Amino acid sequence: MGLVPGGNKTVAIRGDKKFIKTVYDNGTEVEEILRQSDGILIVRRVRHQSFIGDYSEWNYEVGSEDSVPELKPRSSKISVPSIGIRAKSYTPICVRHDLADAFEWHISPLIYPSKTYDVSVEGKFIVVKTTNRKYYKKINLSDIAWVGEKSLDESLLKWNYVGNTLKIRYKKSVSIIRREREQMFLMQKAEKEATSDKKTPGAPSQQCPQQ
Numbered sequence: 001m002g003l004v005p006g007g008n009k010t011v012a013i014r015g016d017k018k019f020i021k022t023v024y025d026n027g028t029e030v031e032e033i034l035r036q037s038d039g040i041l042i043v044r045r046v047r048h049q050s051f052i053g054d055y056s057e058w059n060y061e062v063g064s065e066d067s068v069p070e071l072k073p074r075s076s077k078i079s080v081p082s083i084g085i086r087a088k089s090y091t092p093i094c095v096r097h098d099l100a101d102a103f104e105w106h107i108s109p110l111i112y113p114s115k116t117y118d119v120s121v122e123g124k125f126i127v128v129k130t131t132n133r134k135y136y137k138k139i140n141l142s143d144i145a146w147v148g149e150k151s152l153d154e155s156l157l158k159w160n161y162v163g164n165t166l167k168i169r170y171k172k173s174v175s176i177i178r179r180e181r182e183q184m185f186l187m188q189k190a191e192k193e194a195t196s197d198k199k200t201p202g203a204p205s206q207q208c209p210q211q
Contacts, residue, residue, distance in 0.1 A: 003041060003183055004030050005146055011187070017042070017068065018187075029055075033068055039184045041098040043067050061142070062096045094137060101172055105139060108165035117161060119168055121154045126168060139168070147175040 007022035007030070016037065022030040027049025033042045043063035048056045058065075065071050094107045107128065110117075116130045126139040141152065156171040172180075 003032055003034075003044070003143075003180070011191070014070070017070075020187075027053075027055075031058075033063075033071075038100065039180075040100060043071065045071075060095075062098055064095050092135060092137075094139065101177070103141060103143070103170045103172065105168045106165055107137070107168070110135065110161070110166050111164055114161040117159075117166060119157065119159045119166075121152045121157055123151050126152065126157065126170065128166065128168070141170065143176060144173075147173070147179050149173065149175065 003020075004022050007024045009020060009022050011021075012019045013036065016035065018034040018036055020032040020034065022032070024030075028046065029049075030044065030046050032044045034040065035042055041062055044061045045058040045063075046061060047058050050056070090109055090111070092107050092110050094105055097104045097106065105126075112130055112132065112134065116132055118129050118131065120127050122138075124140065124144060126141065128137045128139070129135065144150075144152065152170065153173070156173070157168070158171075159166065159168040161167070
């Protein structure tokens, strides 16, 4: 159940989204949010627990804080309009978006001409670099390890550059698509069993299956 393997999982449905929380023995927490209609992963974020019990900041592996309004922290401070000119940030941000048949990353803003970029596969990483040596990034796709794939396939990689945004797409392998379908089946099965138990007085509670 869930897209990340192992751990203890709990599921909550809010509106058109499914929230899955996975907690591991070492304190690491993973939160995944799926769209109910088609099971597409909208957000995956991870945080780790230190030996003294403190938690790190959330690290977004898929999506961002802006992907789901419920994730944005509520602020008790009164917003005061700023006066003057505020400098714009030109630090490129990389955000992953999952599709039914592919993984996709958007990196922006990148202001160099299209011919400047070089996107390739190096083992389990997608490597992005520029010929002017102004930008370099290694993208790790941990999902392939869950199906026993040790490296990425260059033939599944495509990219283009439009409007200051570099868009990278990696087509999902047959093994990844099969695993995602199996996980969706397990989630739906667990939800049906949980619903059935609620209707049956005295029935034992159901545990979410671990993968």
